[in-house]
Amino acid sequence: MSSTWGTGSPPASTRTMWQCLSTRFMSSQPSTTAELIARYGPAGLDIDRLAIVSLGANLPSRFGPARATLARAADQLSTLSAWPVVLSPIIETEPVDCPPGSPPFCNAVAVLDPGESVTPMEFLQSLQAIEADFGRVRSGRVNEARVLDLDLICFGHQQCRTPALTLPHPRAAQRDFVLQPLAVIWPEFRLPGS
Template structure:
């Protein structure tokens, strides 16, 4: 089993219910074990059109699936919860981003691992730091070091 981290976000409808749906659904996927979940964090949207506040979290999973297999299943969960990709950085019912998948490094049109922008996003690093503060990132810093290096919110 491979240790992975998934970021969760929602800023439309019942945000808490959308995140709970995602966590429950990931835990029910065959071959996946939900190990830990961060607290839910209310955060301002970054980029895109004017939109409501987000609720964000990070989940730690174990799975034997490849990153591409897991990504396909995560996108199906987004779709089931009403996610439609109409505008870049637009509002969404559910957003599930694969942040880290063990030692896998990938660069492609559908998936880049580790997630290329996670070190600049407080809404990812703060919940991730609850679960894995010493996880090394692509920059060579840990999650907690990267979080401390961000400008104040």
């Protein structure tokens, strides 16, 4: 998927949505991972435990259009985190390798701390439960339109390859809709193994 904004500033619509999220959801939230670490590291935040989740939607949900869905999904992600969630601006991207006529996607990235006792598989199951709660139905078709897609990009520095989960996400490095928002909130991050 290619983004509608390149290396410059996001479009006004993205800034407006980000300001809305900043006011409603993230008024006391750190806006970058560096700020999160500076604020909560001394209190016990473990950078090696941080998970990165990409959020995407291109169909309306019971919460409204895709942008509203991502805002509500961010609220749900905060219930899975031991510390405040860092959420990127929402960007709009054109669908790639999707059925003809698929609407554009809204995408964002969140950085959060699942806690000491949560395994990557347990965390993935929690993400899938949120998707189901939002009305996501998995038909088995690749790249179909969806009300919500939560992808676990990485879980600390862990690397694994199982039928159910591969970490880091095998296509994250090729996905602008992951890399661009992630660069805004954690520019120094590198995928494990890269």
